[in-house]
Amino acid sequence: MLSEIEVANKLVEINAIKLNPENPFRWASGLYSPIYCDNRKVLSYASFRSDIKKSLSAKCSEFNSFNKVAGVATAGIAHGALIADELNLPFIYVRSKPKAHGTKSQIEGDFQKGEKCVVVEDLISTGGSSIKAVEVLRDQGLIVVGVIAIFSYAFDQAVENFKKADCPFATLSDYHSLLQAMEQKNNLTSYQLRSLGQWREDPKQWSEQYELKKKA
Numbered sequence: 583m584l585s586e587i588e589v590a591n592k593l594v595e596i597n598a599i600k601l602n603p604e605n606p607f608r609w610a611s612g613l614y615s616p617i618y619c620d621n622r623k624v625l626s627y628a629s630f631r632s633d634i635k636k637s638l639s640a641k642c643s644e645f646n647s648f649n650k651v652a653g654v655a656t657a658g659i660a661h662g663a664l665i666a667d668e669l670n671l672p673f674i675y676v677r678s679k680p681k682a683h684g685t686k687s688q689i690e691g692d693f694q695k696g697e698k699c700v701v702v703e704d705l706i707s708t709g710g711s712s713i714k715a716v717e718v719l720r721d722q723g724l725i726v727v728g729v730i731a732i733f734s735y736a737f738d739q740a741v742e743n744f745k746k747a748d749c750p751f752a753t754l755s756d757y758h759s760l761l762q763a764m765e766q767k768n769n770l771t772s773y774q775l776r777s778l779g780q781w782r783e784d785p786k787q788w789s790e791q792y793e794l795k796k797k798a
Contacts, residue, residue, distance in 0.1 A: 583637045589755035590763040592630055593733065598623040599760065601770070603777040606792060613789040616781050617757075621704035621732045625660055635664040637754050638730055642669070642700050644752050645728035650699040652676055652689075652724075654715045661732070662702035674699070676715040688718055695723030703731040706753060709740040713747045728752065733760075736782065757782055 584592075593599040600607070603616040624634050638661065642648075653662025653675040666673035674691030681687065693699075699719065703712045712729045719726050729751040734740065736757040744751050761778060764770045770778070781788040 583640045584633055584754065586755040586759035587763045587766070589634075589637070589732070590760040591767070592633075593619070593621070593624075593755070594760070594763070594769075596623050596627055596630065599733070601764070601774075601778065603774045603781075606789075613785060614792045615785065615789070616778055617735075619705050619733055619735075622657055622660070624704075624732065631664070634661070634732060634754070635668050638702070638732070639665050639668040641730055641752055641754060642728075645700055645730075645750060646698070648698040648700045648727045650674060650693060650697050650724070651702060652699045652715070652719060652726075653702045654711060657704035658702045658731075661704055665700075665702055665730075676701075676718050678711070678714075689722060693722070693724060696725065698725045698727050700727055701729040703729060704733075706731045706734040706740055706751065708737060709743040709747075709751070712751070713743055713749065716747060716749050737785075 598619065598621050600618045601616060606614040606616045607618040609615050624631055642665065649671060651662050651666035651671050651673050653659040653673065655675055655677050659675045662675060663673050672692065674689055674693055677688045677690065679688065701712060701715055706712060716726045716729065726749060729749060731753045734753040734756040761775060765775060
């Protein structure tokens with residue numbers, strides 16, 4: 583299984599993770615962020631995709647036993663299907679909302695009440711979308727043993743949200759490992775590393791300070 587630092591390094595190498603404290607990215611929420619993560623890019627690199635598939639599958643052993651894999655639409659679908667294939671298990675996926683036509687279902691695929699499943703995401707920020715999917719599955723009688731993802735921003739809010747949802751989660755790498763990897767490679771200046779650390783502590787304040795600098 584790949585180490586946390588190995589995963590972080592490779593995500594940066596393939597531009598799945600981009601870091602730019604001086605010219606940050608604007609998220610859909612409107613906040614500015616020095617990091618942008620798109621783990622869909624993993625799918626374009628066959629060797630790394632295989633490593634991620636095997637590492638995620640191995641990481642699932644940290645949870646209680648399960649007999650189904652559930653991906654979270656849309657980014658968790660491909661990775662979830664890969665895990666299901668590796669473990670030779672059935673696969674389903676959860677839409678963000680019920681489809682407006684046909685059966686109007688929110689869970690795609692065959693399942694039975696009482697089945698135990700692991701939920702697959704590509705990225706965890708606050709955990710909101712993952713927990714929403716967990717609730718949908720639970721409402722339909724499925725037992726969720728945990729949520730797994732490739733990367734996490736390691737926000738305290740995510741830890742609290744998963745705790746409130748009574749749902750364990752695990753990731754292959756996280757923001758702390760990313761900064762450690764960048765520090766080891768001397769890819770960033772001390773100012774950049776400090777700025778990245780400040781962002782994780784308080785993303786909203788970091789964004790507001792950037793906006794003030796921009797207007798100055």
